[in-house]
Amino acid sequence: xxxxxxxxxxGLSGSGKSTLAERVRDILLERGMKVEVLDxxxxxxxxxxxxGFSKEDRDTNIRRIGWVCHLLTRNDVVAISAAISxxxxxxxxxxxxxxxxxxxxxxxxxxxxxxxxxxGLYEKALKGEIKNFTGVSDxxxxxxxxxxxxxxxxxxxxTSVQRIIGTLEQLNYIPAGDGRGYSDDEExxxxxxxxxxxxx
Amino acid sequence: xxxxxxxxxxGLSGSGKSTLAERVRDILLERGMKVEVLDxxxxxxxxxxxxGFSKEDRDTNIRRIGWVCHLLTRNDVVAISAAISxxxxxxxxxxxxxxxxxxxxxxxxxxxxxxxxxxGLYEKALKGEIKNFTGVSDxxxxxxxxxxxxxxxxxxxxTSVQRIIGTLEQLNYIPAGDGRGYSDDEExxxxxxxxxxxxx
Numbered sequence: 102x103x104x105x106x107x108x109x110x111x112g113l114s115g116s117g118k119s120t121l122a123e124r125v126r127d128i129l130l131e132r133g134m135k136v137e138v139l140d141x142x143x144x145x146x147x148x149x150x151x152x153g154f155s156k157e158d159r160d161t162n163i164r165r166i167g168w169v170c171h172l173l174t175r176n177d178v179v180a181i182s183a184a185i186s187x188x189x190x191x192x193x194x195x196x197x198x199x200x201x202x203x204x205x206x207x208x209x210x211x212x213x214x215x216x217x218x219x220x221g222l223y224e225k226a227l228k229g230e231i232k233n234f235t236g237v238s239d240x241x242x243x244x245x246x247x248x249x250x251x252x253x254x255x256x257x258x259x260t261s262v263q264r265i266i267g268t269l270e271q272l273n274y275i276p277a278g279d280g281r282g283y284s285d286d287e288e289x290x291x292x293x294x295x296x297x298x299x300x301x
Numbered sequence: 302x303x304x305x306x307x308x309x310x311x312g313l314s315g316s317g318k319s320t321l322a323e324r325v326r327d328i329l330l331e332r333g334m335k336v337e338v339l340d341x342x343x344x345x346x347x348x349x350x351x352x353g354f355s356k357e358d359r360d361t362n363i364r365r366i367g368w369v370c371h372l373l374t375r376n377d378v379v380a381i382s383a384a385i386s387x388x389x390x391x392x393x394x395x396x397x398x399x400x401x402x403x404x405x406x407x408x409x410x411x412x413x414x415x416x417x418x419x420x421g422l423y424e425k426a427l428k429g430e431i432k433n434f435t436g437v438s439d440x441x442x443x444x445x446x447x448x449x450x451x452x453x454x455x456x457x458x459x460t461s462v463q464r465i466i467g468t469l470e471q472l473n474y475i476p477a478g479d480g481r482g483y484s485d486d487e488e489x490x491x492x493x494x495x496x497x498x499x500x501x
Contacts, residue, residue: 137372147364148348150361164347165350168348169372176373176376176378177335178376178378
């Protein structure tokens with residue numbers, strides 16, 4: 102019986118968290134795991150209704166998502182969170198609570214994000230029409246020791262997905278899959294990173 | 302692999318929900334199931350911080366617990382909720398969302414509850430020191446078709462627990478256990494109730 106773990110995406114709005122979360126979910130489901138993605142409208146409706154974007158409310162939201170990930174993880178489900186989660190301290194609290202926790206930092210420079218901006222959010226935030234917008238008018242604290250960094254401005258999505266899957270394999274959270282999607286060099290680089298950070 | 306379900310306790314403060322929830326959890330854990338009890342301080346801290354006791358806030362709280370039970374249930378975990386959950390419509394919403402849902406109504410007359418009152422809550426509520434106290438100054442809507450009714454003023458806890466376990470067995474949510482804790486007559490009465498209500 103596979104044990105649960107949490108994949109915690111963090112990064113600015115538009116940095117690719119949800120897209121990557123769904124791709125990772127699909128691969129894990131195909132491998133027979135139980136997976137829940139906590140993301141977007143469903144979380145806002147079902148878990149965080151009434152919360153705003155002050156630091157306190159953001160912290161409450163991220164702690165709450167963390168607690169649900171904790172319940173799922175300890176019952177052998179893979180929980181995937183795709184919230185911005187701007188504050189390091191609260192992400193680290195969740196890491197401590199959950200234990201089996203893989204942090205994926207979706208890095209992406211702000212100019213690329215402004216260029217993408219499919220919902221026009223950055224434009225509105227820059228005009229001051231949205232307050233407390235992370236990366237524009239609200240802080241974002243990047244993780245110091247994320248298990249995975251993906252740079253969605255520079256690398257294609259398959260590369261990012263395969264690095265995440267490779268990391269889960271190297272951590273022995275999932276068995277090595279058939280038809281590995283990454284090279285020996287990439288595997289070596291994943292291993293080296295996890296060793297350098299003290300995760301393996 | 303056992304499938305998940307939700308046992309939803311409902312009833313006034315002090316009616317025995319938490320005690321029964323823990324007893325049922327222990328029996329299901331002994332039978333090798335995965336079980337989470339959503340109750341009390343842990344829920345208030347981790348899920349419902351900031352919510353009060355207005356009808357709207359209570360509804361939000363009960364919907365939120367229901368959503369977490371839904372996530373657990375669809376991942377083959379047994380979720381047990383022990384919240385007062387005073388409003389029928391929201392409990393029924395949760396029943397619909399979750400599907401595999403067993404409602405346990407903890408009946409107990411108010412005089413018995415006032416007599417027990419281990420935390421002095423009824424005394425304070427009757428003096429007006431606690432506002433919106435269910436059963437005193439806030440409504441409680443009993444369920445119309447609960448799978449199980451336990452009367453904790455009149456029956457001992459083992460009888461209540463065995464009726465709940467017997468109901469889970471009759472619904473085929475759990476396999477029949479060794480050393481059944483209830484008589485043939487009790488089994489017949491459980492079956493008859495579930496048939497009369499259209500649950501089997």
